[in-house]
Amino acid sequence: GQQLNQSPQSMFIQEGEDVSMNCTSSSIFNTWLWYKQDPGEGPVLLIALYKAGELTSNGRLTAQFGITRKDSFLNISASIPSDVGIYFCAGQVSVGGADGLTFGKGTHLIIQP
Amino acid sequence: DTAVSQTPKYLVTQMGNDKSIKCEQNLGHDTMYWYKQDSKKFLKIMFSYNNKELIINETVPNRFSPKSPDKAHLNLHINSLELGDSAVYFCASSQGLAYFYEQYFGPGTRLTVT
Numbered sequence: 230g231q232q233l234n235q236s237p238q239s240m241f242i243q244e245g246e247d248v249s250m251n252c253t254s255s256s257i258f259n260t261w262l263w264y265k266q267d268p269g270e271g272p273v274l275l276i277a278l279y280k281a282g283e284l285t286s287n288g289r290l291t292a293q294f295g296i297t298r299k300d301s302f303l304n305i306s307a308s309i310p311s312d313v314g315i316y317f318c319a320g321q322v323s324v325g326g327a328d329g330l331t332f333g334k335g336t337h338l339i340i341q342p
Numbered sequence: 343d344t345a346v347s348q349t350p351k352y353l354v355t356q357m358g359n360d361k362s363i364k365c366e367q368n369l370g371h372d373t374m375y376w377y378k379q380d381s382k383k384f385l386k387i388m389f390s391y392n393n394k395e396l397i398i399n400e401t402v403p404n405r406f407s408p409k410s411p412d413k414a415h416l417n418l419h420i421n422s423l424e425l426g427d428s429a430v431y432f433c434a435s436s437q438g439l440a441y442f443y444e445q446y447f448g449p450g451t452r453l454t455v456t
Contacts, residue, residue, distance in 0.1 A: 260442060271432050271447035272385070279442055307426075315383060323440070329375055329387030329398055330445060 235333030250336040251302040261301035266315045270278030346448035354454045363418045363451045365433030374416035375434040429456045
């Protein structure tokens with residue numbers, strides 16, 4: 230099956246620093262999504278990307294859909310304590326939808342005040 | 343208003359029991375999913391339903407049986423529970439099946455089998 234390689238696995242940063250994480254795949258995806266999961270909650274959609282090369286922002290978050298359609302990155306600028314959580318990349322392939330989302334293994338973001 | 347809701351939030355039960363988890367969405371979506379998140383936080387699709395029809399059935403033991411009484415509900419029934427079934431189960435929904443429809447997740451049900 231398809232796999233997404235997400236890195237880094239965890240990040241320890243200082244409040245105010247910028248954060249960067251990425252996902253790569255050996256196969257093509259037609260959409261890349263970035264979710265955040267807080268403890269005891271479900272994943273919450275942050276950014277959705279639908280076109281190769283697309284760069285999309287949501288407040289302090291910026292994500293890009295790689296030109297090869299095999300990778301995506303997420304940047305968070307000027308991190309704040311509430312950014313703590315697990316960030317997942319996810320991708321989907323089919324137009325007809327005969328697949329669900331394939332998830333990366335997550336990046337644990339820990340912010341030291 | 344909660345968009346995707348699940349009950350119960352926590353479920354503790356013994357091996358061999360049968361249990362159900364319920365999911366409801368009030369988004370008017372046509373497609374609903376069940377995902378399993380293991381102890382290492384890895385999320386994996388289990389089932390997908392579109393307009394009450396099963397679309398995806400990944401390699402999930404047949405002890406797991408989803409049931410969709412209507413488009414707004416997708417329940418997960420688990421027979422003969424095993425220790426390895428302990429996980430967090432998430433329901434999700436989207437407007438349609440295709441990749442350009444975003445999926446929204448419920449808060450999860452933490453199942454513990456003892």
